[in-house]
Amino acid sequence: MxxxxxxxxxxxxxxxxxxxxxxxxxxxxxxxxxxxxxxxTVETVEDMRLYTPLELAGRDIYVREGCYACHSQMIRTLRDDVERYGPYSLAVESKYDHPMLWGSKRTGPDLARIGGKYSDFWHVAHLNNPRDVVPESNMPSYRWLSTTLLDTTKLPLMLAAQRTVGVPYTDDMIENAAVDAYGQAAPDSEQASEVTTRYGEGTQLSAFDGVVTNLTEMDALVAYIQVLGRLTGAAYENTAAAEPMPEPSNN
Known part of the structure; x- marks a missing residue:
């Protein structure tokens, strides 16, 4: 039939x-x-902060270089995922991600909670030549990031574009985007205090690539990697088995 x-x-x-x-x-x-x-379904949290201009630029570089093709940013609720990477991912943690980069491909480890796990120096060494810190790594090298100056002229437009899709960047943040990018990577500069005023005291200020005389794409990418899992502490709250959110580790 x-x-x-x-x-x-x-x-x-x-x-x-x-x-x-x-x-x-x-x-x-x-x-x-x-x-x-x-x-x-998206949680509401009070401590959620925005990406700084430098972190947002680093996110663009992360996408440009195809890092998302090998690294997911989504810790599942499975026990082995949580024990290896930390508290499972919450929707609110990707609230300001356009596009979101959760993914499912794991040629390399998940990076959802990589922020603060290693020092800036470790990340720079890893990106310059992954085999120097992880001998068995099959990740390609990204040496040119340390010598390629970051184009800060486009940062105000990047923040303005993000605002059109709902990210609450203010006029002040957009206007000072280029200055704030420099200030975040030069912690002893006068501009550094303005970054924390606009984006919060928890913003990491660091000479990410180890050099404060110029602003490179390495600065931006490391700044982005170091903030992954640290835009909010919501995932660590009310989780009996979770450890406190790690403090950022500098050089």
Missing amino acids: SDSIHRKLERSATGFMLAIIAAASVGGIVEIAPLFTIDD
Whole structure:
């Protein structure tokens, strides 16, 4: 009986097309319906902060170099994930990510909680030549980041673009984006205090690549890596088995 129905369906172009539409509609509903309840599923936290201009630039470099293709930023609720990487990822932690980089591919380890785990010096050495710190690594080298100056002229436009999709950057943040990028990577400069005023006392100020005389793409990428998992401490709250959020580690 079922073979007969299947044969008739395949011989009817209209019927077969309607069957395809019906099947595709089910998949579409399953993916789209949850978006109507997104406000109920994303947590609300008071300590969530924005990416600084330098961190946002580093995120762009992270995407540009395809880092997301080998590293996920999504710790599952599975026990082995939590024991290896830390508290599982919350939706609110990607609240200001456009696009979000959760992913599922793990050629390398998950980076959702990598911020503060290693020093800036370790990350610079790792990016210059991964085998220097992880002998078995198959990750490519990114030596040119240390010698490529960061283009800060585009930072105000980057923040303005983020604001159009809902990230609450203020006019003051947009106007001072380039100055704040420099200030975050020059902790002893006059501009450094302005960064913490605009983005919070928890903002990490550091000579990320070890040099304060210029601002490089290495500064930006390390700044971004060091903030992963540290935009909010929500994942560490009310979790009996969780350790406190690690303090940032500098050179």
